[in-house]
Amino acid sequence: MRAVRIDEFGGPEVLVPVEVPDPVAGPGEVLVRIAAAGVNRADALIRSGVYHRAGRPPLIPGVEASGVVAALGEGVSGLEVGQRVMALDGVNAPGFYAELAPVPATQVTVLPQGVGLTEAATLPVAWLSAWYCLRHLARVTKEDTMVVKAAASGVGSAAVQIAAQAGARVIALAGSAEKAAWAGEFGAHATVDTSAHPDDAEVEEVLRLTDGRGADVVLDTVGGPAFGRSLRQVSHGGRVVALANVALAPSTVDTRDFYPKNAAILGFQLTNLQIHGYDPRNDLRELAERVAAGAYRVPVETVVPLEQARTAHELLERRSNRGKIVLAVADL
Structure with a gap:
């Protein structure tokens, strides 16, 4: 699959497009085929090595995304292959700057009709x-x-x-x-x-x-x-x-x-809230329903292709954007 990887900590230039093996869904996980990934301050902190749980390179950044369910791991219920979903990085940092990501089922929320995948990619964090x-x-x-x-x-x-x-x-x-x-x-x-x-x-x-x-x-x-x-x-x-x-x-x-x-x-x-037991799905479901009903408007200023993640981070760090920056991964 296509992904953007960090092989060493540094500035936006360390975000490198790569080809890596497709992941699989483990027990309790959902394999999500990514349509769009939100770009967040946390991603920039992970990239630069100052995030409190960044791990060590090589790693794939990305803490929120939207897409469709590609496969279900053992023990997962309540979700179906092909459903439109949004996903949160949560505790396990699966990395959403990629075409596929395995995510704990507790971090995956089904989208209602009326919420586009681009705007859905901005809901799980901000x-x-x-x-x-x-x-x-x-x-x-x-x-x-x-x-x-x-x-x-x-x-x-x-x-x-x-x-x-x-x-x-x-x-x-x-x-x-x-x-x-x-x-x-x-x-x-x-x-x-x-x-x-x-x-x-x-x-x-x-x-x-x-x-x-x-x-x-x-x-x-x-x-x-x-x-x-x-x-x-x-x-x-x-x-x-x-x-x-x-x-x-x-x-x-x-x-x-x-x-x-x-x-x-x-x-x-x-x-930290999730580490201590918070399940985000009910709140995300209500948020998405309100967006679908037109109560809230989700401003997305810039959408750039996955391979241009460096450009997205440069825009983010200039702090000139209004609203969100999103990486377009696939047209699903």
Whole structure:
């Protein structure tokens, strides 16, 4: 089969198209014929060797994908060959930058009609992360005002929509005027261009937009120095959800920024959640059904062929994209 492999850690140039033997489905596994694979920050971290569970080269990256069931391993029930599915990397890192991938059946979710395979390839990581953080951790309701950081990213644009559909007032923060305006198209009630409001000015703008009280929920998808600002932007009794550190920098926290407000800090990491027993299928099924019903719009900015994974990673690391980048593997 065709695949893109990493033989040594490094920059996008280490993503090399190769031919490798077809895998088979082991006990409890589903062999998925891949149509499309989402491109994520985790893929870039795996490629560069700084991901917490990257393993050692040679390895095939890719943590989410869509496709059809090609074969079922021993003991698998409830799925059929030919079904359209989406799959999540989960704990075993099967690697979706390839034409075929064996995946534990617990990481495979059947797609409803009305969801295309390209958009489905973006749901298992970014959308599921936003969904879990808002629905299960922060429990966002129509009574809340919510700040979404990096709102033009995959997670951010999903979170804006999920929060807005829940009835919350959404303040979308993004790194340029263009990105902020784009995030506003997904239901944000106010937008902030953080390039025009750096550091303390960002905090002051959020406080201004909330009449000085701060936001009930802050979704921090950035980490690093931005996390300290998130603590200053949250209201009395509010919740800060931290799910990433794309800044790859330490966060300096002053406890006086949150404990006097009785605020809660909630952490989220999808892989660790699965290691400790989380089954993503029900949440992914509900997400896909809402996409099929038109409640959410899945923005895919760029689709490139599998062999051009290097180009996809270069685009990702420039941080100029709005929404998701997807690798097209096969027309299924």
